[in-house]
Amino acid sequence: MLIEPELFFINEPELSFGYNQRTADPRDGLMLFGPHDRDKIKGQINIGIVGCINQRNRLKSYLRKLHQPVGSLQADIARPSFPGLEAAFGIHVNFDNIVEIDVKESEVNKYLQYSDGHQRVHNLSNLFADELIKYHKEEERPVSVWFLIIQDDIYKFGRPKSKIPKSPQNVRLGLKKKERNSSQPFLFDFFNQMQEAYEYEVNFHNQIKAKLLNDKIVTQILRESTVGYQEIWEDEKLIDQQRVFDSAKAWNIATTLYYKNGGLPWRLGDIREDVCYLGLVYKKLNDDPQNRSACCAAQMFIDSGDGMVFRGNIGDWYNPETKEFHITKNDAADMISQSLEAFKEKLGKGNYPKEVFIHAKTLFDDDEWTGFTEMAAGRSKIIGVRIQSTSQFKLYRDYSFCVxxxxxxxxxxxxxxxxxxxFIPRLQTQVGLETPNPIVVEITRGQAAIEQVCKDVLALTKLNYNACIFADGQPVTLRFADSIGEVLTAGKNVTTSILPFKHYV
Known part of the structure; x- marks a missing residue:
């Protein structure tokens, strides 16, 4: 119902760190109090590194520097110095026990010359993924996090629509379109292996993540220029420009390392106990001529801030006319059932959440909403929330900074x-140079106070453990929806169980 517009302000959500101390900026909290799980995850950690020898050495050198304070060329309130891995997180890398897996540079260079994108990326990703899966199955030395350190050319030519420069050395090896999806096997295994490459998306990052899901291998992919730009670049001006981000980079890599090692860096300060947030994920399948087939999944975030991902079914969920995704009643029921049971098991209290807020970018139709509510009846209250970006409305004020x-x-x-x-008072600046656009938050199903829903959404923008920043522009329930959908559909037969969020980012 339309009302007279009402303008109000939501105070910046606080986060909880070590000793249950609170502050709004993650970097303040980590420097002053340490991570929230400081008593659970501490001391030395065992990591693994996969890559060519030069890249592995650069990463080890960078990780040693990460144990010392890291400043930036232009440090300020918005870009605070990094105090060091042990000072901020209470952990240190066991350099005497790093597991290293060598990837031959000659093999990387060979596949980088493949002009067919599918063959190039599939073979490059297998150089890393096959070795990791082999280690996981055959070796016993525990590795909590694997760093994949790659050449910049793998990143550059391992993305969709990327093309290598024309050269006489290029290898034109591939299959014709009619041969790629042929059900008739080839006479030689070599061609059958080539056919497998076309079952995967041309994206190195997504292929690696997808190929490792079934073995539950946790990885962090880094480019060599991220950790060793001063060694491989010659342009001093370009180096100085990059040095501005040194501390931010250190904060991000250290936070990701701690999180993927099993620790929560921080959690929401004002916890609404027994509340669950579910973000719906959809990804169209490009091989469907009808443009309707899509994969559905859900990201569930519990009141602590940690998250899990559930893969749903593949079906005709996309409507090209309305450009919206909708699942069937049975699929909706199955998805909410998985979420409720996982919440009950994760918390260990033996109870279901009191409220489940389902976040989506589109409206919910009657069938899927019936599936949600009927399955949750007697267990949890379900509220549907649509969250959309918009550029149709801006709010200005007569001050030096924006709203x-x-x-x-x-x-x-x-x-x-x-x-x-x-504008963020703690940073004394705004993020970005333009006048910011708002997001539209709308309760489309169920009953709840819009003020509380907006407060929750704002808090969920602070739970991106893949970076150490003040806040995101999107709640974590939707922030990674596209990338998670891309990982789940990166291969034709990606199989996975319910996995923590860290396996996808």
């Missing part, structure tokens, strides 16, 4: 504009 992050304009009883980007 503050947290500003909210309620325009209907169940709908509001929420500014997740804007």
């Amino acid at each position: 503050p992050r947290g500003m909210t304009m309620k325009i209907e009883t169940n709908k509001a504009f929420l500014w997740t980007k804007g």
Whole structure:
């Protein structure tokens, strides 16, 4: 129902760190109090490194520097110095026990000359994935996190639509389109192996993640220029430009290392106990001529802030006319059932969540909503929330900086504009140079107060453990929806169980 627009402000959500101390900026909390799981994850950690010898050596050198303070060329409030891995997180890498797997540079260079993108990326990703799976099955030395350190050319030519420069050395090896999906096996295994490459998306990152899901191998992929740009670049001006981000890079890599090692760097300060947030994920399948087939999945985030991913079924979920995704009643019921049972098991309290907020970018139709509510009846209250980006509305003010992050304009009883980007007093600046756009938060199913929903959404923008930043522009329930969908559909037969969020990022 339309109302007179009401403008109000939501205070910056606080995070909880070591000793249950609170602060709004993750970097402040880590420097002052340490991570939330400081008593659970501490001391030495065992890592593995996969890559060519030069890249592995650069990464080890960088990790040693990460144990010392790291500053930036232009350090300020918004870019604080990194105090060191032990000082911030209470952990240190056991350099005497790093497991190293060598990838031959000659093999990398050979496949980088493949002009067919499918063959190039498939073979490059197998150089890393096959070795990791072999180690996982045959060796006993525990490795909590694997670093994949890759040449910049793998990143450059391992993305969709990437093409290598024309050269006489290029290898034109591939199959014709009619041969790629042929059900008739080739006479020689070599051609059957070539055919397998076309079952995967041309994306090195997504292929690696997809190929390792079934073995539950946790990885962090880094480019060599990320950790060794001063050694491989010659342009001093370019080097100085990159040095501005040294501390931010150290914060991000250290936070990711701690999280993927099993620790929560921080959690929400104002916990709403027994509340669950579910973000719906959809990804179209490009090989469907009808343009309707899609994969569905869900990201579940519990009240602590940790997350898990559930893969749903593949079906005709996409409507090219409305450009919306909708699943069937049975699939909706199955998805909410998995979420409720996982919540009950994860918390170890033997109870279901009191409330489940389902976040999506589109509206819910009657069939899927019936599936959600009927399966949750007697167990949890279900609320459907649509969250969309918009550029149709801006709010200006007569000050040096734009509107503050947290500003909210309620325009209907169940709908509001929420500014997740804007001026941040703690940083004394705004993130980005342009006047920020709000996101639209709307309760489309169920009953809840829009003020509380907006407060929750703002808090969920601070749970990106893949980086150490003040906040994101999107809640974590939707922030990684596209990338998770791409990992789940990177291969034709990607199989996985319910896995923690860290396996996908």
